[in-house]
Amino acid sequence: MKRRKRVTTIATVLLAGILLACTVGMASAHFTMIFPSDSEATVWDVTPEDYIAELGETKTVYIMWGHPYEHISFDMASVPEVSVMKPDGAVLPLTAEEISVNGMDEDGNPGTFVAYKASFTVDQRGDSVVFVRYEDEDEKLTDYVKAVIHCGVEAWEGWDAETGQKAEIVPFTRPYGLEEGFVFTGTALYDGNALSDADVEVEMYHTLDLGKEVVETAETMFPYDPPMMFTRVTKTNAAGEFAYTLDEPGIWFVGAYGPEVAGLTQRSVFIIPVLDAFPAEEASAPASLAGLEDLKSRVKSLEDKVATLKTPAGEGLPGFGVIAAIAGLLIVVYAVKRRKR
Numbered sequence: 001m002k003r004r005k006r007v008t009t010i011a012t013v014l015l016a017g018i019l020l021a022c023t024v025g026m027a028s029a030h031f032t033m034i035f036p037s038d039s040e041a042t043v044w045d046v047t048p049e050d051y052i053a054e055l056g057e058t059k060t061v062y063i064m065w066g067h068p069y070e071h072i073s074f075d076m077a078s079v080p081e082v083s084v085m086k087p088d089g090a091v092l093p094l095t096a097e098e099i100s101v102n103g104m105d106e107d108g109n110p111g112t113f114v115a116y117k118a119s120f121t122v123d124q125r126g127d128s129v130v131f132v133r134y135e136d137e138d139e140k141l142t143d144y145v146k147a148v149i150h151c152g153v154e155a156w157e158g159w160d161a162e163t164g165q166k167a168e169i170v171p172f173t174r175p176y177g178l179e180e181g182f183v184f185t186g187t188a189l190y191d192g193n194a195l196s197d198a199d200v201e202v203e204m205y206h207t208l209d210l211g212k213e214v215v216e217t218a219e220t221m222f223p224y225d226p227p228m229m230f231t232r233v234t235k236t237n238a239a240g241e242f243a244y245t246l247d248e249p250g251i252w253f254v255g256a257y258g259p260e261v262a263g264l265t266q267r268s269v270f271i272i273p274v275l276d277a278f279p280a281e282e283a284s285a286p287a288s289l290a291g292l293e294d295l296k297s298r299v300k301s302l303e304d305k306v307a308t309l310k311t312p313a314g315e316g317l318p319g320f321g322v323i324a325a326i327a328g329l330l331i332v333v334y335a336v337k338r339r340k341r
C-alpha cells in the first residue's frame with residue numbers, strides 16, 4: 001500500500017512537471033487574422049464596422065499571424081494565398097503584398113512583424129467572402145480562414161457560401177448584425193465532408209493595451225490555468241456542427257482542427273465581428289432604481305403615519321392630519337408609478 005502511494009506521488013509530480021513544461025511559452029492559440037482595417041497605420045484598431053463596405057469601395061485586408069487574445073505577434077513564415085468569392089459566386093484571386101506591422105512578441109517585447117495585405121473592389125451588393133490559405137511549418141498548421149465583407153441594405157446573400165477550401169467552416173448563423181451574447185453556429189467541413197468530433201477553439205481579439213490588462217487579470221484570478229480564459233474550446237458533433245456564445249463585442253476567431261497532412265494540422269477558421277448590445281443598455285438604470293427604493297420607503301413611512309393617526313372607531317370624522325397624510329401618500333404613489341414607466 002505504502003509503496004503504491006509513493007509511486008503515485010512520483011507519477012503525479014512527474015506529470016505536473018511535464019504539464020508545466022508544456023504550458024510555459026504556450027499561451028493561447030495561433031490564428032491567422034484577416035482585418036479589413038482603415039489603413040496600414042491603424043491595422044490593429046479593427047472594429048465590426050470595418051467588415052462593412054459601400055458599393056464601389058476598395059477594401060484592403062491586412063493578414064497577420066499571432067495570438068489574438070493576448071495581442072502577441074509572429075512573423076508570417078510563408079506568403080498566404082488570398083482570394084475573394086463575390087456575392088454571385090465568382091472567385092477572384094488577390095495579390096498578397098508583404099508589409100510589416102508593429103506588435104509585441106511572445107516575451108512581451110515590442111517589434112515589427114512580417115504580415116501581408118491584399119485589396120479588392122466591392123462591385124456587387126451582398127456578401128464577399130475573403131478566404132486565405134496560410135501554411136506555418138513552425139506551428140505545424142495549415143489555416144483555411146474566411147471573413148465576410150457585407151455590402152448593402154438587406155443584401156444578405158453569400159455569407160454561407162462554400163468556397164471549396166480543403167478545410168472550411170460554413171456558418172448557420174449570419175456572421176453580421178450579431179450582438180454580444182449571441183450564439184454562433186456552423187458546420188466544419190474537411191474535403192467537403194462533415195468534420196466530426198473535432199476540437200473547435202474560440203478566441204476574441206484584443207488591442208495591445210487591453211490584451212496586456214486582461215491577461216494580467218486572468219493570471220491573477222485564474223493562476224491555475226489562465227489560458228483556459230484566452231482560448232475557449234468546444235467540439236463538433238457527428239455532423240460536424242458546433243455552437244458557441246460570443247459574449248463580448250469585438251472580433252472573434254473560431255477554428256476547427258482537422259486531420260494532419262504531411263505533418264501539418266489542417267484547420268478551418270471563421271472570423272466573426274460582434275457588435276455592442278443593441279439597443280444600448282441605459283447607463284442611468286441603477287440610479288433610477290435607487291430613486292424608486294427611496295420613494296418606496298417614503299410611502300412606507302407615510303403609511304405608518306396614517307396608521308398612527310387613525311382615529312379610534314366611533315370617534316367621529318378623521319382629523320386634518322389624517323387627510324393630509326392620505327393626500328401625501330397618493331402624491332407619492334403617483335410619483336412612483338410615473339418613475340416606473
Ligand SMILES: [Cu+2]
Pocket residue numbers: 027028029030031067
Ligand atoms: Cu499559439
